[in-house]
Amino acid sequence: MANIKSAKKRILVERRNAERNKAIRSRVKTAIKKVNAAIAVGDKAAASSALTSAISEISKAASKGVYHHKTASRKISRMTIAVNKIA
Numbered sequence: 001m002a003n004i005k006s007a008k009k010r011i012l013v014e015r016r017n018a019e020r021n022k023a024i025r026s027r028v029k030t031a032i033k034k035v036n037a038a039i040a041v042g043d044k045a046a047a048s049s050a051l052t053s054a055i056s057e058i059s060k061a062a063s064k065g066v067y068h069h070k071t072a073s074r075k076i077s078r079m080t081i082a083v084n085k086i087a
Contacts, residue, residue: 021066024060024061024064024066025061025066027057027061028054028057028058028061028066028067028075031050031053031054031057031058032054032075032079034050034053034054035047035050035051035054035079035082035083036082037050038050039082039083039086042086042087043086044083044086044087047083047086048083051079051080051083054076054079055076055079055080058072058075058076059072059076
């Protein structure tokens with residue numbers, strides 16, 4: 001356990017930030033799962049609507065620094081390609 005006041009504060013701040021990052025990552029994963037489920041069923045309308053919400057969540061995560069901007073772009077690109085492949 002830290003003895004210095006600033007170190008104690010850092011522990012609290014890091015814990016808070018870790019919880020925030022975990023919640024954001026969880027929201028992104030859930031959104032991606034919804035897109036993948038719609039793709040598996042083959043429902044283009046549901047997949048495209050889920051894709052727009054997933055893109056929004058991923059972009060928010062990237063803007064907050066939870067995901068690197070290139071990781072976010074890669075995820076968005078791969079999902080968009082998968083949705084566009086639905087006949």
